[in-house]
Amino acid sequence: MNFELSEEQVMIQQTAREFAESEIAPSAVERDKNAEFPTEIVKKLGELGFMGMMTSPEYDGAGMDTVSYVLAMIEISKVDASVGVIMSVNNSLVCFGLEKWGSDFIKENYLKPLARGEKLGAFALSEPEAGSDATQQQTTAVKEGDHWVLNGIKNWITNGQSADYHIVMAQTDKEKKHKGITAFVVEKGTPGFEHGVKEDKLGIKSSDTCSLTFTNCKVPDENVIWEVGKGFNFAMNTLNGGRYGIASQAVGIAIASYEAAVKYSKERKAFGTEICNHQAVQFKLADMAVKVEAAKLLTLQAAALKDAGKEYLKEAAMAKLYSSTIAVECALDAIQIHGGYGYVREYKVERFLRDSKITEIYEGTSEIQRIVIARSLLKEF
Ligand code: CAA
Secondary structure, eight states, X not given: OOOOOOHHHHHHHHHHHHHIIIIIHHHHHHHHHHTOOOHHHHHHHHHTTOSSTTSOGGGTOOOOOHHHHXXXXXXXXXXXXXXXXXXXXXXXXXXXXXXXXXXXXXXXXXXXXXXXXXXXXXXXXXXXXXXXXXTOOOOEEEEXXXXXXXXXXXXXXXXXXXXXXXXXXXXXXXXXXXXXXXXEEEETTOTTEEEOXXXXXXXXXXXXXXXXXXXXXXXXXXXXXXXXXXXXXXXXXXXXXXXXXXXXXXXXXXHHHHHHHHHHHHHOEETTEEGGGSHHHHXXXXXXXXXXXXXXXXXXXXXXXXXXXXXXXXXXXXXXXXXXXXXXXXXXXXXXXXXXXXXXXXXXXXXXXXXXXXXXXXXXXXHHHHXXXXXXXXXXX
């Protein structure tokens, strides 16, 4: 077993760290306050090759491994989790699935510009009546000649307003239930396709989450991903690949909380000494450090298994479940250590708490992760 990163992985981590500190950090507080989408930052991430990190160079991606992706996601999310989720969705929910299951047409026309970071992607599975219970898709697609006509509503779509290409799951044969769901690429601007207003969220405020509406929206047959009826399978397998992305985002938030807490505890004095000298604070810092390390290792393990071509479904779900849980816990502890200062915007740690909560909800809630883990481990015995 080797815990050493390769030279290339260290370089990517360093590049992400420098970019996060110089380009993302200075505007993070303002963008959070104004719920402003980081358009320029996303463009620059694309130029760095961070929007299609794992996509093969054959499709204009950076051809990096999953471990490098996790390292970069941690660095970016440490500074701004909103930027983290935008990057994660494009990489692991959009480029990953299109490369694996998209046709040559889809790869040429959609994957390549997405991997270059010139276009942005979104993944539209959730609906008002189909969140965790994702087989209950109400959006329909009916074949008419050489195109499909989509009708329905999607909810909670990350990158919903800014994305150029949306992966949309729709019911194409109700009788067949989840085996009658098909995935499509739908371009922004297609007549009959509109996005809703940006949701006013608790956290990750500068990412644009919104609903999508399809009203007799015509999508060409060539935009079907994989095969008709394979859409649920596609969505599940893509989400399996997405979980280490959100796990990394959560690890990034947890590290940010932990580092802020250590720093503050060495500056703030109470009862005649820096508060880091009080055991009550030390115990919190020690627990945070252990949690951060364990979450990071679980996430890197899932990524390393994927890079080795091994099964990683259970490990990715474990990484997401644990990392998101401890991200919330570390953010809460960081606030507690900051006391009243932790409760105001100026000290940033309140943002870590607001940003952390969503990691327990999207791309499969913690309860769904437990289902995935339990089903997987029960098969092993
Ligand atoms: N990987 C691959 N296939 C899977 C799978 C998995 N993790 N889980 C289920 N499947 C397959 C099953 O094998 C089965 O296929 P077959 O019928 O062909 O054998 C099919 O899916 C249906 O499975 P079940 O009968 O087990 O269905 P279920 O309803 O009992 O459970 C579920 C399904 C696991 C709960 C699923 O609905 C699920 O994962 N829900 C969570 C949805 C989710 O993660 N949403 C996130 C939205 S995306 C998002 O947040 C993006 C964003 O913008 C940030």
